[in-house]
Amino acid sequence: MKKETSPQSFDRIVREVFAPIYPVIAGQIIAKSGIVSGKCLDVGCGTGALGRAIAKITDLEITFFDRSEEMLELAKGYANDENIANRCDFLQGDIHSIGLPSGSMDIVISRGSSPFWDDWRQAYSEIIRILKKGGMAYIGGGFGNAELREQITRTMTQNNPDWRKSFKDKVVAEREALPDILRSLKPSHFEIINDDSGFWSVITK
Numbered sequence: 091m092k093k094e095t096s097p098q099s100f101d102r103i104v105r106e107v108f109a110p111i112y113p114v115i116a117g118q119i120i121a122k123s124g125i126v127s128g129k130c131l132d133v134g135c136g137t138g139a140l141g142r143a144i145a146k147i148t149d150l151e152i153t154f155f156d157r158s159e160e161m162l163e164l165a166k167g168y169a170n171d172e173n174i175a176n177r178c179d180f181l182q183g184d185i186h187s188i189g190l191p192s193g194s195m196d197i198v199i200s201r202g203s204s205p206f207w208d209d210w211r212q213a214y215s216e217i218i219r220i221l222k223k224g225g226m227a228y229i230g231g232g233f234g235n236a237e238l239r240e241q242i243t244r245t246m247t248q249n250n251p252d253w254r255k256s257f258k259d260k261v262v263a264e265r266e267a268l269p270d271i272l273r274s275l276k277p278s279h280f281e282i283i284n285d286d287s288g289f290w291s292v293i294t295k
């Protein structure tokens with residue numbers, strides 16, 4: 091998200107354009123991880139669309155984590171409206187120093203946030219630190235499938251031909267840097283998914 095994109099504009103884009111991708115991505119995450127109970131952290135949750143989609147298909151307790159208080163307020167409002175607030179927590183903070191104990195999460199998810207992180211090694215190291223042994227992280231970006239990607243790209247480009255300009259270079263840089271970073275952090279296992287669902291790193295502690 092560009093610095094000048096307000097939480098309110100982002101919220102509108104999520105509701106009007108991106109909405110169909112979250113249930114698709116949530117299904118892919120759960121199919122891959124098989125983790126349906128315990129604790130889940132949605133990093134850079136924005137308005138919480140991915141974490142909320144995960145909550146609806148699992149028994150997971152979701153902690154919504156973002157550096158923006160305004161985003162967290164929006165996420166909280168939706169969690170109340172959708173009657174999932176009893177399984178939701180909201181934590182403000184920065185990915186580079188997550189205020190949670192080591193080994194406290196069964197699964198960490200994040201979509202569309204990592205290109206905005208300043209230090210990927212530190213950020214991924216924090217994600218691995220807070221995972222339980224055997225827990226999984228599913229971090230990256232994408233639109234779920236080719237049809238949704240094409241439809242959303244068309245709509246976003248019609249509205250603003252430069253919509254990707256502010257983060258495109260960071261996306262490319264992260265993709266190049268990630269394999270070496272993950273190797274150096276030595277999780278039990280990691281794989282990179284780069285297909286129609288998007289670009290995701292799947293890390294098992």
Ligand SMILES: C[S@@+](CC[C@H](N)C(=O)[O-])C[C@H]1O[C@@H](n2cnc3c(N)ncnc32)[C@H](O)[C@@H]1O
Nearest residue numbers: 091134135136156157158184185201202203206
């Ligand atoms: C493009 S939005 C994606 C929101 C949501 N995950 C989605 O897919 O709809 C990126 C989010 O990452 C958050 N973010 C960026 N850098 C962060 C950091 N260093 N620590 C925590 N959150 C961060 C922003 O505040 C923003 O809400």
